Amino acid sequence: MGHALIVEDDADAARMMAQLVASEGFSAATAQSLGEARRQMALQQPDVVLLDLKLPDGNGMALLDETELIGNSEVVLMTGHASLETSIQALRFGAADYLIKPVSARQLQGILSRVMKPSVLLDEVRSLHEDLHRTGRFGHLVGTSAPMERVYEQIARVAGTSVTVFVTGESGTGKELVARSVHDLSRRRARPFLAVNCGAISPNLIESEIFGHEKGSFTGAERQHQGFFERAHGGTLFLDEITEMPLELQVKLLRVLETGTFMRVGSTTPLETDVRVIAASNRDPAQAVAQGKFREDLHYRLNVFPLDLPPLRDRLDDLPLLVRHFLAEMGRRENATKRATPAAMERLAQYRWPGNVRELRNVLQRAWVMSPDADITDQWLPRNPAQQVASLPASVRPPAAPARADGRIEVAVGTPLADVERQVILATLDHYAHHKERTAAALGVSLKTLYNRLKEYGL
Incomplete structure (x- = not known):
């Protein structure tokens, strides 16, 4: 059974939260000030600290500076609203999550279901780095180049928090794989990971797909439909090509991020959601804002932790590793073994890869099919346009x-x-x-x- 410490100066609110915590199988202690919280933590190290920001003897953030006292406790901030500043503070001070006051039973259940000691997450990150040095893989990603090492460092830093992540990079660089790696390293890993391409859904249907709809809310709505926010409850929702989302829907997404509530199409009843959002775009978000295609306030709200993926041409050191990875993957699927010849590797290294890692995989798949024996030569590999023109x-x-x-x-x-x-x-x-x-x-x-x-x- 876990132990929770509730640091809240409102005695009635603290007592109510203690009852909710007890109903989830945790023992609970309460403190109404920083001083009392320190005494409680010295008596018994809690598994989770539910920490109010405004206390009679100071800001709750001060407790996060006392690393020896916090030890291996997971800290959850409690705040009146989910502001951008709160997200940044939670990330900066290492808080795992935050609760919006007044705290609802569903919110608290979600938090307690994800309680995990920080040392467990650190051990998993350490294990991933060991795998990286041994196999060249970090979660779902492949590569040992310096640009990718920086990406892995950022994933490891942000995965254990609840803040929103904005992944940018050219098409084909692996933005969804980054999102999956963040989810798999997070406290939400046991809950769903759902990915939706905002540019691939009809503008007439995207609101219904994301928020759901009620039966009869529009022509063809023959039954109630749960949207992505409901289906991803407790987990992670990956919104790819977010800059392609219609502006009127961007307003509603911003409201969900700020209040944690939404309404299905055709309904007037707000529903609570507990979802971590990871957004992505292959366009420059600032440029999309300047062009009037992306709301500036939504950009700020999503861009709490920006993470930029390098194009393949900037990480060519990873090319041999990626080629071996994709050919091994195809070999397991086809029950055969093929390898790229030195001439093939030279041709691949000279190519500019406008489609990045996705294009590399597709090129190797075609070359695999067209190669009659175990050696993949440069015969079926692409050349840069200038080389193609020169050969004409x-x-x-x-x-x-x-x-x-x-x-x-x-x-x-x-x-x-x-x-x-x-x-x-x-x-x-x-x-x-x-x-x-x-x-x-x-x-x-x-x-x-x-x-x-x-x-x-x-x-």
């Missing part, structure tokens, strides 16, 4: 677009429109380091249209 006969090579230092191109009067289009596309592609998704977005065309044009140009 001079008669069919597309002309390079003349670009100035300021990124502009000059087009002579009377140039055929088709040639103008080609020069603009190639210059923009070169400007974005041959990242096709960014190029298409900058040009205002679909990715399919861009691919069709490049195919016409022999690229």
Whole structure:
């Protein structure tokens, strides 16, 4: 049976919380000041401290500075509202979570169900680092390069807290794997991890999918539907491509983050939710804010702990390890063994990888299928556009677009429109380091249209 210490200056509130704690199988002690809390902790080390911030003899945060007294206790802050400042304070001082006052039974049950001594989490992080040095893996992630070491350090630091995380990085860098690693190292690991791509759901359905709906709330709503916030209760909700969420829904998401409550579509009854949100975007969030596509207040609320993933071109030291990992994964699935030849590894190292690790996996899968024997050669591996153009006969090579230092191109009067289009596309592609998704977005065309044009140009 665990032991809880409730540090709360309101005697009635403390007594009520002690009863709730006892109903969850914990023994409970109460303290109405910092001094009394210190005495209680000296008498019996609690498993969890429910700590009010405003006490008669000082701020509850002062207790967190006394590491010898806190020892191996999990600390949960109690606050009147879930402000951004509270989240940052909880992270800075090492608090595991926070409760919004007045504390509800459901909130408290969720907290107590996740009580885990900090030393347990530290041991797990230590074990993951040992696995990293032995196998090159850290949870769901693969790589031992310096940029990835920094990512692992941040995951280990934030996983044991309850603060929101904002993962940024180019498409294909592994943002969902980061979110899963944070969840698996957190106190919420026994509860669901749900991932939703905000850009892949119809704007007409996304509110219903995230918050749920009542029967008859709109045409086709033949039954009550639980949204992601209900299904992920107690666990982690990963909101990928958050900058693609409609603005009117961003307002409702902000309210959930600040109050811990939401309403299904067609309902007027608020429901409580206990979910940790991890958001992600392959766009620059600040740029999305400037463009009016992402609410600034929501950005601040989600960006408590920013975590940026490096593109594959900035971590090429990990390429051999990733190739071995993916080929071993395919080998287990296909019950066969294949390896990349030195020439293949050289070709892979020269490629720019605009699609990052996801593209690498897809390239290796294709090469696996096309290679008739155990050796994967460079025959079926991609080349950079400049290398592809150089290999074409001079008669069919597309002309390079003349670009100035300021990124502009000059087009002579009377140039055929088709040639103008080609020069603009190639210059923009070169400007974005041959990242096709960014190029298409900058040009205002679909990715399919861009691919069709490049195919016409022999690229």
